[in-house]
Amino acid sequence: MIQRIAIIGLGTMGPGMAARLARGDLQVTAYDVAPAAIERARAMLGTAEGVLDALGIAPPPAGVGTVRFTDDLGEAVSGADLIIENVPENIVVKADVYRAIDGLIASDTIVASDTSGIPITQLQAHISHPERMVGMHWSNPPHIIPMIEVIAGEKTAPQTVATIRDLIRSIGLLPVVVKKDVPGFVENRVLYALLREAVDLVERGVIEPEDLDTCVSWGIGYKIAVVGPMALLDMAGLDIYKSVSSFLNADLSNRDDVAPMVLEKTGASKLGIKSGEGMFSYTPEQTKALQADRARKLVAVRRILEGRE
Ligand SMILES: NC(=O)C1=CN([C@@H]2O[C@H](COP(=O)(O)OP(=O)(O)OC[C@H]3O[C@@H](n4cnc5c(N)ncnc54)[C@H](O)[C@@H]3O)[C@@H](O)[C@H]2O)C=CC1
Ligand SMILES: Cc1ncc(C(=O)O)c(C(=O)O)c1O
Numbered sequence: 001m002i003q004r005i006a007i008i009g010l011g012t013m014g015p016g017m018a019a020r021l022a023r024g025d026l027q028v029t030a031y032d033v034a035p036a037a038i039e040r041a042r043a044m045l046g047t048a049e050g051v052l053d054a055l056g057i058a059p060p061p062a063g064v065g066t067v068r069f070t071d072d073l074g075e076a077v078s079g080a081d082l083i084i085e086n087v088p089e090n091i092v093v094k095a096d097v098y099r100a101i102d103g104l105i106a107s108d109t110i111v112a113s114d115t116s117g118i119p120i121t122q123l124q125a126h127i128s129h130p131e132r133m134v135g136m137h138w139s140n141p142p143h144i145i146p147m148i149e150v151i152a153g154e155k156t157a158p159q160t161v162a163t164i165r166d167l168i169r170s171i172g173l174l175p176v177v178v179k180k181d182v183p184g185f186v187e188n189r190v191l192y193a194l195l196r197e198a199v200d201l202v203e204r205g206v207i208e209p210e211d212l213d214t215c216v217s218w219g220i221g222y223k224i225a226v227v228g229p230m231a232l233l234d235m236a237g238l239d240i241y242k243s244v245s246s247f248l249n250a251d252l253s254n255r256d257d258v259a260p261m262v263l264e265k266t267g268a269s270k271l272g273i274k275s276g277e278g279m280f281s282y283t284p285e286q287t288k289a290l291q292a293d294r295a296r297k298l299v300a301v302r303r304i305l306e307g308r309e
Contacts, residue, residue, distance in 0.1 A: 001081070002081045003027060004027045004029070004081050005021055005080060005082045006029045006077045006082070006083045007021075007083075007084045008031050008083060008086060008087060009031075009085065009087035010086070011037060011086070011088075012140060014030060014086045016044070016048045016141050016142040016144070017086065017142040018045060018067045019045050019067065020057075022065035023057050023065055024065060024172070025065045028065075028066065029067075029075070029076045029077075030069050032071075035071060038069050038071060048141075048143040051141075051143055052143055054295075054296070054299045056303070073104070077104050080105065080109060081109065081110065082111075082112060082164075083110070083112065084113075084114060085098070085111065086114045089116050091122060091126075094113065094115070094118070094123060095123075095126035098111065099126065102127060107128070108132060110160055112134050113133070113135055115135060115137065117189075120153030120156060121154045124153045124154075130156070131156060132157065132160055133155075133160070134152060134153075134156050134160045135149065135153070135185065136148060137151065137185055137187065137188075139187060141295070144302065145298075146172075147173070148173055148175055149176050149178050149186060150177045151181055161177060194216070196259075197253050198212055199262060200259065202261070203260070225301065226305070265278060265279075
């Protein structure tokens with residue numbers, strides 16, 4: 001049974017994940033190699049806890065769910081039943097972490113990666129006892145989005161998948177087991193098909209970025225939260241899909257490299273909210289207000305979709 005969890009990497013994803021797991025009565029130890037990230041994560045934890053209160057996800061009545069921060073890797077993983085690796089999406093960085101923890105943990109400690117899409121088969125080549133490694137892909141913001149993909153690599157034991165699936169269910173979240181270890185798994189394959197087309201349309205001057213967001217959020221996103229893509233095909237009619245896809249698919253973006261607009265912005269350190277500018281610009285005050293407004297709306301929508309309002 002999983003009771004003690006170590007989270008390694010406290011950037012965008014780690015703090016919300018820690019807050020949500022603690023609400024599931026789990027004991028979380030949170031570690032990052034950068035002291036500044038630990039300090040930021042302490043503040044983010046408080047914000048995430050406020051959002052969880054608004055979601056009605058209360059702390060367990062007589063529970064022991066806690067989050068403890070540490071700057072010592074050995075202390076973080078000591079006695080953990082599950083490690084969630086949450087460091088940057090780079091196989092070299094992730095492999096370094098697996099090597100660093102290998103001698104510090106028991107051979108049956110489960111090691112999960114929150115990778116956005118590196119196949120688990122590639123990751124588990126860098127750890128001993130690869131049968132205990134599994135993909136556990138959360139979606140951002142992790143304390144609000146209830147779905148988590150669970151992915152087995154070639155060497156993952158079925159019991160490892162079952163343990164993680166059951167853990168996710170036991171704390172009231174929604175596991176989706178992906179049946180093949182394909183790059184990007186399912187969520188990001190679908191998301192990146194959409195993002196490739198969206199970036200292409202803006203880059204070709206077909207639409208302004210603000211208008212692209214209005215079109216997709218209100219035309220597609222709002223609807224798809226209620227009617228998933230497979231059900232949407234039935235709602236529209238497969239005959240319509242057949243007719244439109246017969247001429248449209250061939251015209252959709254099929255570029256297999258990163259779009260020049262994205263390379264230009266990342267080259268100029270325009271990374272989005274984290275750097276103050278990306279597709280749009282953000283002052284620190286705007287970022288704070290935007291994040292609060294988004295959390296409030298996501299909470300309200302989730303409560304309605306779950307039939308709680
Ligand atoms: N940002 C997103 O929307 C999502 C990201 N992911 C995935 O989650 C993982 C983490 O992503 P983010 O939180 O966005 O990254 P991030 O870049 O915001 O944070 C990564 C953190 O890892 C720390 N770190 C780097 N090397 C480390 C080491 N050796 N030991 C301990 N900590 C170390 C960094 O100091 C940083 O605080 C990635 O694999 C990413 O693809 C998954 C779902 C959504
Ligand atoms: C742009 C982008 N990339 C990856 C992810 C992920 O799920 O890994 C997300 C997300 O929303 O969670 C994302 O927005």
